[in-house]
Each structure stands twice: as structure tokens, then as C-alpha cells.
Amino acid sequence: MSDKTDTRLHPLALTEVVINFARLYQQVLGDLRNPPSRLEFRIELRNLWLGSEKVRLPAGPVLDPWWEERAAQRLAPADTWNYKPLVPAETYNPDRVAFQLARELYLWFGHSEESIPYKKETEAGTVSDADAIASIH
Numbered sequence: 241m242s243d244k245t246d247t248r249l250h251p252l253a254l255t256e257v258v259i260n261f262a263r264l265y266q267q268v269l270g271d272l273r274n275p276p277s278r279l280e281f282r283i284e285l286r287n288l289w290l291g292s293e294k295v296r297l298p299a300g301p302v303l304d305p306w307w308e309e310r311a312a313q314r315l316a317p318a319d320t321w322n323y324k325p326l327v328p329a330e331t332y333n334p335d336r337v338a339f340q341l342a343r344e345l346y347l348w349f350g351h352s353e354e355s356i357p358y359k360k361e362t363e364a365g366t367v368s369d370a371d372a373i374a375s376i377h
Contacts, residue, residue, distance in 0.1 A: 247290060248308075249297045252373065255358045258283070258341050259368045262334035269332065279327045283341050288316035297346065299355035302376070314349040321348055335367035342368060 262281075269275055288295040298311035323344045327337055339359055343366075346356045360369040 247293045247295045248313075249295060250302070251298060251300070251357050252302045252376070254297075254345075255338070255342055255368055256370075256373050259335065259338040259370050259373070262338040262341075262368075263370075266332065266334045269329065276329050279329050279332060280324055281327065281337060281341065282322060282324045283345065284320070284322035285316075285345075286320045288321065289319040297349040297351070299346075299351050299357075301357035301372075312351070312355065314351055316349065321345070323348075333364050333367065335362075335370065336364050338368035339366050 265279075269279075285295075294315040296313045296315050298308050298313050300307070300311050323341065325337070325340060325344075339356075342359075343353060343356055347353070358369045358372045359366050360372070
């Protein structure tokens with residue numbers, strides 16, 4: 241039975257799902273006989289307003305059992321949201337795309353870029369940090 245009263249997006253779960261999808265897609269690209277020249281990703285969220293309750297997205301990483309009490313909460317500004325970036329296939333970096341998708345969602349919720357968790361700086365720019373997630377016990 242699903243919980244229909246929990247109206248939050250969990251930062252750890254959100255980041256992990258996006259990274260996993262982007263990395264899976266990299267594997268799919270490797271199997272294509274005729275790879276595309278560009279890739280279009282799409283992230284879409286619907287039903288973000290459940291009656292009088294709006295879905296919320298806490299800032300920052302999950303640090304301890306009480307993290308959410310200290311985290312800045314932002315409410316979904318609309319009932320639906322989507323984002324569709326185009327990415328050149330030859331320079332596809334799944335961790336970079338995962339960060340870009342998460343970044344747009346956090347900014348849409350009204351968070352600053354600094355409040356986006358599980359990221360690191362690399363030569364390719366800011367990327368989602370799967371190692372940070374894997375190190376959580």
C-alpha cells in the first residue's frame with residue numbers, strides 16, 4: 241500500500257534515480273548500431289498539488305535522522321513540471337546530465353544551486369556524485 245500523505249521528494253532517492261537512469265542510458269548508447277547525434281532527455285513531474293497539499297523538496301543532503309527538520313523546504317510552484325534538454329551524443333556524460341536535470345528541478349522549486357546535494361566539481365563541470373550516495377550507510 242502506498243503512502244498518499246507523504247508530499248516530499250526525497251533528495252537522496254531523487255538524485256540516485258536520475259543518476260541510475262543516465263548511466264543506464266549510456267549503456268544503451270553503447271549498443272546502438274547507429275547512435276544519434278544528439279539526445280533529448282525529459283523529466284516530468286505531475287500531480288504535485290495533492291488537494292490542499294503541495295509536494296515539497298528539502299534542500300541539501302540527508303545527513304542524519306533529523307535532517308529534514310533543519311533543511312529548507314520549498315513547495316512546488318505548480319502542479320506539473322517538465323524539462324527537456326538536448327545533449328550532444330558524442331560528449332554525453334551521464335553524471336553531468338544527471339546534475340543538469342536535478343539542478344533545473346531544484347531551481348524550479350526555488351532553491352539555490354548551492355543547496356543541491358550530491359554533486360562535485362570535475363573537468364566536465366559540476367556532476368552528480370554517485371560516490372557520495374554510495375558512501376551513505
